[in-house]
Amino acid sequence: MTWLTWRQFRVQAFTAAAALAAFAVLLAATGPHLASLYAASGIRGCQPASCGHLASNFLQQLYAAGTYWVLYLLGVVIILLAAAVIGLFWGAPLIARELETGTSALAWNQSITRTRWLAVKLTLTGLAAMAVTEGLSLMQAWWAAPIGRAVGHGGGGTNLAMGRFSSLVFATHGITPLGYAAFAFALGVTAGALIRRTVPAMAVTLAIFAAVQIAMPLWIRPSLFPAEHTVIPVSSLQQISLQQGGFNDSSFNLGTENLPGQPGAWLLSSGAVNAAGQATSTTPAACTARSMRNGNPGFLDCLASHDIREAVSYQPASRYWAFEWTETAIYLALALALTGSCFWRLTRRLT
Amino acid sequence: MIEFHLDGRSGVAPYMQLIHQVRQALRLGLLRVGDQLPKVKDVAAGLAINPNTVLKAYRELEYEGLAAARPGIGTFVTGTLDGGSLAAHGPLRRDLQRWLAKARRAGLDEESIEALFVSTFRSAGEEEIA
Amino acid sequence: MTAVIETGGLGKRYRRLWALADCTLSVPAGHVVGLVGPNGAGKTTLLGLATGMLAPTAGTIEVLGGRPGAGPAQLARVGYLAQDAPVYAGLPVADHLKLGAHLNPGWDAELARARIKRLDLDPGQKAGALSGGQRAQLALTLAVAKRPELLILDEPVASLDPLARREFLQYLMESVGEQSLSVVLSSHLVADLERVCDYLIVLVGSRVQVAGPVEELLATHHLLSGPRRDPGSLPDGMRVISASHTDVQSTLLVRTSGPVLDPAWMVSGVGLEDLVLAYMSQAAGRGRRNHLEVQR
Numbered sequence: 032m033t034w035l036t037w038r039q040f041r042v043q044a045f046t047a048a049a050a051l052a053a054f055a056v057l058l059a060a061t062g063p064h065l066a067s068l069y070a071a072s073g074i075r076g077c078q079p080a081s082c083g084h085l086a087s088n089f090l091q092q093l094y095a096a097g098t099y100w101v102l103y104l105l106g107v108v109i110i111l112l113a114a115a116v117i118g119l120f121w122g123a124p125l126i127a128r129e130l131e132t133g134t135s136a137l138a139w140n141q142s143i144t145r146t147r148w149l150a151v152k153l154t155l156t157g158l159a160a161m162a163v164t165e166g167l168s169l170m171q172a173w174w175a176a177p178i179g180r181a182v183g184h185g186g187g188g189t190n191l192a193m194g195r196f197s198s199l200v201f202a203t204h205g206i207t208p209l210g211y212a213a214f215a216f217a218l219g220v221t222a223g224a225l226i227r228r229t230v231p232a233m234a235v236t237l238a239i240f241a242a243v244q245i246a247m248p249l250w251i252r253p254s255l256f257p258a259e260h261t262v263i264p265v266s267s268l269q270q271i272s273l274q275q276g277g278f279n280d281s282s283f284n285l286g287t288e289n290l291p292g293q294p295g296a297w298l299l300s301s302g303a304v305n306a307a308g309q310a311t312s313t314t315p316a317a318c319t320a321r322s323m324r325n326g327n328p329g330f331l332d333c334l335a336s337h338d339i340r341e342a343v344s345y346q347p348a349s350r351y352w353a354f355e356w357t358e359t360a361i362y363l364a365l366a367l368a369l370t371g372s373c374f375w376r377l378t379r380r381l382t
Numbered sequence: 383m384i385e386f387h388l389d390g391r392s393g394v395a396p397y398m399q400l401i402h403q404v405r406q407a408l409r410l411g412l413l414r415v416g417d418q419l420p421k422v423k424d425v426a427a428g429l430a431i432n433p434n435t436v437l438k439a440y441r442e443l444e445y446e447g448l449a450a451a452r453p454g455i456g457t458f459v460t461g462t463l464d465g466g467s468l469a470a471h472g473p474l475r476r477d478l479q480r481w482l483a484k485a486r487r488a489g490l491d492e493e494s495i496e497a498l499f500v501s502t503f504r505s506a507g508e509e510e511i512a
Numbered sequence: 513m514t515a516v517i518e519t520g521g522l523g524k525r526y527r528r529l530w531a532l533a534d535c536t537l538s539v540p541a542g543h544v545v546g547l548v549g550p551n552g553a554g555k556t557t558l559l560g561l562a563t564g565m566l567a568p569t570a571g572t573i574e575v576l577g578g579r580p581g582a583g584p585a586q587l588a589r590v591g592y593l594a595q596d597a598p599v600y601a602g603l604p605v606a607d608h609l610k611l612g613a614h615l616n617p618g619w620d621a622e623l624a625r626a627r628i629k630r631l632d633l634d635p636g637q638k639a640g641a642l643s644g645g646q647r648a649q650l651a652l653t654l655a656v657a658k659r660p661e662l663l664i665l666d667e668p669v670a671s672l673d674p675l676a677r678r679e680f681l682q683y684l685m686e687s688v689g690e691q692s693l694s695v696v697l698s699s700h701l702v703a704d705l706e707r708v709c710d711y712l713i714v715l716v717g718s719r720v721q722v723a724g725p726v727e728e729l730l731a732t733h734h735l736l737s738g739p740r741r742d743p744g745s746l747p748d749g750m751r752v753i754s755a756s757h758t759d760v761q762s763t764l765l766v767r768t769s770g771p772v773l774d775p776a777w778m779v780s781g782v783g784l785e786d787l788v789l790a791y792m793s794q795a796a797g798r799g800r801r802n803h804l805e806v807q808r
Contacts, residue, residue: 032614032615034610034614035611035614035615038603038607038610038611039600039603132598132601133594133595133596133598134598134599134600136565136592136594136598137594137598137599137600137651137654139565140563140565140587140590140591140592140594140655141587141611141612141615141616141658142584142585142587142588142615142616142617142618142658143584143587143615144581144583144584144587147584379567388707390706390707393783396707422689423685423686423689423690424689426685426686426688426689427682427683427685427686427689428682429685429707430678430681430682430684430685430707430708431685431707431708432544432685432688432707432708432709432710433685433688433689434542434543434544434710435710
């Protein structure tokens with residue numbers, strides 16, 4: 032059965048190997064140069080006071096160069112798509128194609144049970160799926176390590192400066208790609224077993240996988256652990272986003288991208304609160320008369336003098352791996368449940 | 383070794399056709415005592431018929447004393463059909479000559495005699511089977 | 513003689529329709545069994561139940577004394593050739609043999625190799641490029657080389673040209689002779705089965721109409737023709753399968769175990785095809801009266 036699984040999987044295996052090789056070549060060609068740029072940036076061994084400034088310079092320089100930003104995005108996109116492609120092209124046809132072409136009658140009347148047939152196929156192909164996706168992720172992580180370190184030192188001010196918790200980075204680094212691949216694959220196989228035709232199964236797999244991958248970062252991931260809340264003085268804010276509007280600047284929206292004292296934290300929400308702790312967006316009368324513009328310390332001082340502070344809810348950086356493990360566990364549990372349903376459906380004999 | 387053929391449209395059961403062909407071969411001298419009949423599986427494969435059909439024919443021949451099966455080796459001819467010793471049937475021959483004379487005296491020509499003989503022969507054979 | 517297939521009240525229902533109902537058979541070993549009936553009669557369903565591909569809705573089925581499809585040992589004893597001889601189009605012939613070798617402990621590699629050579633098949637050619645007859649022969653080689661006790665074939669020659677059909681049946685009979693296989697093959701044409709089958713099951717309208725050794729069936733079915741008579745007036749031991757009447761004459765196809773003694777009848781034998789057709793039309797007539805129709 033191992034031989035048969037390999038024989039039927041050969042083409043897909045070679046395609047995946049070629050893709051991995053091409054990806055590796057691309058990264059290997061540019062990775063060392065990126066590393067040397069990082070070495071030249073002086074971030075390593077920097078003084079705490081100047082680290083953030085050096086890191087931001089490095090990242091902005093990279094972004095301006097163009098190619099590194101493109102390659103970074105390309106890598107991220109490839110990893111995100113890998114799980115979907117695997118679900119569609121490795122998972123959906125596994126059972127569906129055998130049923131469609133009638134070869135299931137050939138395969139399931141040899142001297143092995145359907146259980147064994149499915150077990151070997153699922154295990155070998157599933158492991159390959161996880162290995163390929165995780166392999167892509169690890170290669171990307173190796174290549175982008177300097178960027179990650181720069182962000183960790185407080186670098187910012189550019190699109191390239193995505194924190195570990197940002198949707199794109201979280202989904203493509205760590206062990207989450209492994210979970211996505213397992214889930215997408217199991218989803219494809221199950222869809223194929225239920226729908227019994229390859230192309231419709233691929234469509235359904237894509238639709239459901241996309242829906243889950245959108246729902247996870249938007250609604251599920253933030254609530255995996257209860258958020259921490261804190262209220263800080265507006266004066267201590269860095270990386271402010273301030274919008275003023277309404278008639279005569281009568282309303283404002285104060286947000287922030289990072290939390291001082293909590294480097295690498297995942298900010299879920301931030302907003303101004305008044306002395307009683309309630310959210311507020313009405314500009315105090317005294318502050319609107321100023322002709323100051325966004326970010327002017329004067330406006331913030333004015334707010335502060337009216338006892339307006341910033342409330343932030345966040346997930347601390349220390350929880351990063353807890354999130355990684357929990358999310359991966361969820362996807363693996365889903366994959367296991369789907370796999371179980373496949374076995375049940377296949378071995379209770381088809382109608 | 384003789385070769386069998388089947389006439390699918392003759393209405394005669396396949397196993398009977400095989401028996402007839404063996405008997406015919408014996409009469410014509412194509413098969414002699416000690417010759418091996420074709421193997422069951424070869425006949426079945428050659429004609430695309432059930433091996434049991436061949437087995438049945440061979441068993442019938444065994445019952446008639448014309449063949450005997452040697453397990454593991456094959457089926458061999460053990461008997462003959464005395465189609466050649468017409469001398470042993472002297473009385474029958476004289477009866478036939480007397481009948482032929484009668485038929486000529488009744489005015490039948492050669493073709494009519496033959497037709498009368500064949501139709502009577504055939505219907506007598508059918509009555510035997512039925 | 514032991515039974516290769518033993519069923520008791522076997523039935524299979526899809527939603528509201530019974531594809532097979534009330535099927536009670538005891539198919540003896542050492543025969544080539546023909547399963548004949550029109551399309552949609554339930555032949556594929558019965559064969560699917562015998563291989564374990566389907567589960568019964570009602571009744572029981574035992575194949576070679578075991579539950580169909582239950583475990584590798586049972587699967588090894590039964591060979592199956594599905595309709596249209598499915599093979600892996602992208603896999604070459606040699607890889608199909610490897611498939612058989614890897615997945616069957618009882619695989620006879622020499623038999624398979626010799627067969628492929630005699631068929632003049634190119635081992636390196638992809639199975640998808642083979643002709644219909646060659647595919648059927650390849651699939652048959654795969655089924656036979658695993659040395660089963662029972663071989664089940666679903667309409668194996670339906671889509672083959674006459675030469676391919678003949679060659680397929682030749683190979684099948686050779687294998688039966690060599691390995692003392694029991695065979696069950698289905699067809700909707702009696703002509704395909706006449707030469708090779710010595711046991712017949714007629715399946716019409718999801719029900720078994722008649723089953724038994726061909727010799728016995730031919731000996732107990734007679735065509736009676738004589739003066740016009742009501743079929744109900746015949747003696748009890750005689751079962752009328754089909755009847756047709758003109759104003760003066762009746763022609764009846766009857767089944768009886770004893771001789772036909774009434775001198776008014778002219779009795780003649782019945783060919784297998786006419787026998788099957790009579791059962792098919794009888795069932796169709798009954799079906800029309802009961803508004804039963806099996807849909808495919």
